[in-house]
Amino acid sequence: MPPASEKIVIYGHQASRASRPYWLLREYGMEIGADFLEVDTGGPVTGFNEVRDSEEFLRLNPYRLIPVMVHGDVVLYESQAICQYIAELLGGPMSGQTPGEKARINMYGLNSISNFEPNFLPMVFGRGGEEGRAEYAANLRPLLDGLNTELDGREYLIGDGAGRFTVADIMMASVVGQYGRAVKFDFEPWPNVGAWVQLTTRRPAFYPPRGMKVRPDA
Structure with missing residues (x-):
């Protein structure tokens, strides 16, 4: 298991736009907990919880939208940007080759x-x-x-x-x-x-x- 500081952390709910980076991480054979961390914020289907409304989350994304990714010093929101970052980081055929x-x-x-x-x-x-x-x-x-x-x-x-x-x-x-x-x-x-x-x-x-x-x- 990689050190916690090196793990990708996704803030979001699987029934939301966060499903996109979660799907991509699973395509790389990564598992919640062992390889990356999920912070459940709730979502539009289930209702948001206190995490999404916290000051900590506001510092990560002043728009209070999900998903948000934290990886070391890198903080991203917008599912497209997050997925592109993950693909560039992990490489292989799922990323752009040119x-x-x-x-x-x-x-x-x-x-x-x-x-x-x-x-x-x-x-x-x-x-x-x-x-x-x-x-x-x-x-x-x-x-x-x-x-x-x-x-x-x-x-x-x-x-x-x-x-x-x-x-x-x-x-x-x-x-x-x-x-x-x-x-x-x-x-x-x-x-x-x-x-x-x-x-x-x-x-x-x-x-x-x-x-x-x-x-x-x-």
Whole structure:
């Protein structure tokens, strides 16, 4: 077990955006406690607890948002930045191997957060009822058209040929796959996306975050 001072510490709840760095760490074969530490702050699904409202957390992130990562003197918030840091730190094929790949990983992460999440996440919380769901689904159609095109002839988003699993897939699948399956979104019109969702969310390191109704056989 590495010394506590050398461990990555994630502040967040598994049923939140913190699920992204947790998923990535599991992909590296790391376990909570033995290899990295989890500080449960609660989340939007379960409700936040006193940790998120503490002065200590405010010093780490003045916006009081999760997740937050602490690794030695490095303090980061925003799941994309945290995942990119972890991948750069631990290396291997899940990280970008060239400046172009690193930029594309960042591109997909930003796309997932800026475009896909604002339409999938409200459906998870049932905002706007059926009328709201129809509006969000309509917003998603051109986005899914684009993703379906990018996945044509590919298994993953980054790399030559069929590609290889990277942080880009974690960031995208944590929204399109995890949220999409939670709301039983119909991916049939986008077969490449549907196949990719199945492939990514059936990986051994992916499992339903606590509090999220997402199952590998859903």
